[in-house]
Amino acid sequence: MTISLIMFLGFVAFTLLITFWAAKRNTGASAYFAAGRSITGWQNGLAVAGDYMSAASFLGISGMICFSGYDGFMYSVGFLVAYITVLLVVAEPLRNAGKYTMADLLAYRLKPRPVRAMASLSTLTVSTFYMIAQMVGAGVIIKRLIGLDFAPAVIGVGVLMLVYVVFGGMLATTWVQIIKALLLMAGAILLSYLVLQFHDFSFTNFFNAVSKADYAGTAEPKNLLEPGLKFGVAVAGPWGPLDLVSLGLGLVLGTAGLPHILVRFYTVPDAKTARASVVWAMAIIGLFYIMTTFFGFGAATIVKKALILTADGKPDTNMVAPILAQVLGGELFFAFISAVAFATILAVVAGLTMSASASFAHDFFSNVIHHGKENRPGEEVKVARITAFVVGAVSIGIAIYLGPSVNAAFLVGLAFAVAASANLPVIVFSVFWKRFNTTGAVAGLATGLTSAIVLILLSPNGIFGKAGAPFPLENPGIVSIPLGFLAAYLGTILTQRDLEAESKFAELTVRAHTGLGSEKATQH
Amino acid sequence: MNENKSPVNWERLEAKPEFRALIRSKARFIICATVFFMSYYLALPILVGYFPALMKTKVWGEVNLAYIFALSQFFMAWIMAFVYVRVASRWDKSAASVISDQA
Numbered sequence: 001m002t003i004s005l006i007m008f009l010g011f012v013a014f015t016l017l018i019t020f021w022a023a024k025r026n027t028g029a030s031a032y033f034a035a036g037r038s039i040t041g042w043q044n045g046l047a048v049a050g051d052y053m054s055a056a057s058f059l060g061i062s063g064m065i066c067f068s069g070y071d072g073f074m075y076s077v078g079f080l081v082a083y084i085t086v087l088l089v090v091a092e093p094l095r096n097a098g099k100y101t102m103a104d105l106l107a108y109r110l111k112p113r114p115v116r117a118m119a120s121l122s123t124l125t126v127s128t129f130y131m132i133a134q135m136v137g138a139g140v141i142i143k144r145l146i147g148l149d150f151a152p153a154v155i156g157v158g159v160l161m162l163v164y165v166v167f168g169g170m171l172a173t174t175w176v177q178i179i180k181a182l183l184l185m186a187g188a189i190l191l192s193y194l195v196l197q198f199h200d201f202s203f204t205n206f207f208n209a210v211s212k213a214d215y216a217g218t219a220e221p222k223n224l225l226e227p228g229l230k231f232g233v234a235v236a237g238p239w240g241p242l243d244l245v246s247l248g249l250g251l252v253l254g255t256a257g258l259p260h261i262l263v264r265f266y267t268v269p270d271a272k273t274a275r276a277s278v279v280w281a282m283a284i285i286g287l288f289y290i291m292t293t294f295f296g297f298g299a300a301t302i303v304k305k306a307l308i309l310t311a312d313g314k315p316d317t318n319m320v321a322p323i324l325a326q327v328l329g330g331e332l333f334f335a336f337i338s339a340v341a342f343a344t345i346l347a348v349v350a351g352l353t354m355s356a357s358a359s360f361a362h363d364f365f366s367n368v369i370h371h372g373k374e375n376r377p378g379e380e381v382k383v384a385r386i387t388a389f390v391v392g393a394v395s396i397g398i399a400i401y402l403g404p405s406v407n408a409a410f411l412v413g414l415a416f417a418v419a420a421s422a423n424l425p426v427i428v429f430s431v432f433w434k435r436f437n438t439t440g441a442v443a444g445l446a447t448g449l450t451s452a453i454v455l456i457l458l459s460p461n462g463i464f465g466k467a468g469a470p471f472p473l474e475n476p477g478i479v480s481i482p483l484g485f486l487a488a489y490l491g492t493i494l495t496q497r498d499l500e501a502e503s504k505f506a507e508l509t510v511r512a513h514t515g516l517g518s519e520k521a522t523q524h
Numbered sequence: 525m526n527e528n529k530s531p532v533n534w535e536r537l538e539a540k541p542e543f544r545a546l547i548r549s550k551a552r553f554i555i556c557a558t559v560f561f562m563s564y565y566l567a568l569p570i571l572v573g574y575f576p577a578l579m580k581t582k583v584w585g586e587v588n589l590a591y592i593f594a595l596s597q598f599f600m601a602w603i604m605a606f607v608y609v610r611v612a613s614r615w616d617k618s619a620a621s622v623i624s625d626q627a
Contacts, residue, residue, distance in 0.1 A: 070572075073591075073594055074569065074572070074594070077565075077568065077598070078565075080598055081601050084605070085558075088554050089554065092612075204585050210586070211586035225586060227576050227579055227580070227590045228572075228576050241574050244572065245569045245573060248566060248568070248569040252562070272616060275609065275612060276609075282605050283602070286602060290598055506534045506535045506539075507532075507534035509538055510534050510537045510622075513543075513619060514537075514543075514620075514622055515619065516537075
């Protein structure tokens with residue numbers, strides 16, 4: 001307990017030092033929102049990985065693989081393959097044609113006010129759902145790890161994240177994410193090493209043990225390598241397989257629409273560095289998710305069932321990785337893994353707050369309300385800081401109100417579904433389709449956003465519960481993503497051609513594909 | 525006429541044959557690559573979901589087809605990234621030559 005606390009405090013003190021250092025370098029909007037575009041390829045790659053691998057990834061997936069075996073591993077696969085979409089379609093045009101937010105790319109040739117207002121709404125929705133999930137997770141985990149109660153734990157995380165974002169801006173957020181990514185990789189490698197050591201460094205022994213794990217939510221041994229323990233027809237009913245396909249679609253297309261990932265590409269000097277940073281991120285994220293094989297399956301072969309149950313006898317999926325660390329490496333390693341989990345949550349919520357406040361300040365305040373003119377220098381940054389404060393306070397409030405029992409995976413699923421259904425169609429069309437117009441963009445964003453939310457509310461996770469759900473799938477992607485694309489397409493072809501938008505397509509294409517006239521790095 | 529003072533003529537750049545060729549080459553690669561990786565990726569949940577018996581076939585010891593196919597997705601992603609970076613560095617050269625008279 002005390003070692004955990006010391007490690008927590010050590011991490012907090014170190015990151016506050018970074019914030020102090022970053023705060024002194026925050027001069028102007030480009031420095032605050034985009035770290036002066038001075039982050040290098042490998043640094044941004046680590047930061048993307050740090051921004052992406054949330055507590056849900058580390059704690060959630062290891063728990064899911066331990067309990068659901070192979071089906072849990074499907075998340076790991078989707079989380080990496082998603083980066084091909086980011087690499088091929090989104091990262092470089094976004095860096096070349098934008099400034100601070102996703103909406104910059106959309107507003108380039110379309111009417112800025114309606115498009116930015118909708119894009120900002122979608123960004124705030126995705127970020128808020130994602131953040132509440134992280135906050136709830138944080139509260140639960142910190143309670144288990146250092147015994148702090150749920151509400152004070154959530155408030156503590158919220159206040160720390162606000163300090164990073166409000167004072168340190170994107171530069172501090174970036175370095176918190178880089179350090180977190182390094183810590184998380186160190187923890188994952190060590191954990192995997194200890195699991196393999198337990199099985200005498202023999203893959204045959206390891207997979208043999210996994211195939212007769214005595215722990216899969218039942219008392220009889222189960223072969224965890226076999227698919228179907230979560231989405232199979234026997235477990236999930238006739239819709240299970242389609243739900244799995246829908247989940248895969250949402251994961252692989254959602255990442256390229258997550259605002260907190262997209263804004264990371266503005267922090268590098270040019271599109272070539274943005275590309276390099278995706279490749280770095282893919283190397284790190286891929287290695288990490290392959291290692292989930294070892295500590296996820298490994299936990300099922302090593303940790304005794306009784307250790308991973310909550311007080312009321314239900315499986316506590318979030319505690320699998322820390323308990324595995326405790327069994328294999330003792331108190332010190334448990335403390336380290338706990339501190340890593342804590343760092344993970346802080347880095348992700350800081351990234352989310354950063355992108356939400358940038359979108360509100362830049363898209364909504366400066367461009368929708370003030371028509372793109374800044375009345376006083378520094379006003380945009382000031383508004384962003386105030387927004388960060390409000391977003392943080394609201395998320396803390398909602399997280400405490402919902403309490404520890406809310407389903408965090410439900411909220412993250414919602415965020416991915418909205419990102420894939422609302423944001424991705426309009427990004428793709430605005431870069432690749434000349435005829436695309438403002439009505440199409442607004443229709444695509446609005447339809448994607450509402451269809452994803454409505455379908456989740458009607459799903460077995462939603463308001464009608466498992467039995468009475470009118471929509472049989474937990475993951476809405478397979479319906480809501482095509483709806484988002486369809487609405488963007490129909491909204492465009494059913495309305496008048498926008499000749500101004502079409503004439504600016506030449507400029508956008510040249511900018512997006514050559515980088516001519518893109519935002520430059522600030523010189524220090 | 526002073527080149528530096530006039531704003532960039534985007535239409536002229538966009539109409540350049542070199543730029544058209546660059547866009548065509550990019551579109552061809554991105555569309556082919558997207559069709560390939562989406563098919564390869566979506567084959568996994570479809571096969572695992574609808575043909576579980578086939579995917580449970582053991583390949584190496586206890587390791588089954590489902591696990592091998594899932595693992596291969598990681599290598600597919602890394603190889604795609606590697607190929608993309610190689611191809612994109614060629615595009616960088618063409619892009620630079622398109623805008624070379626703008627510097």
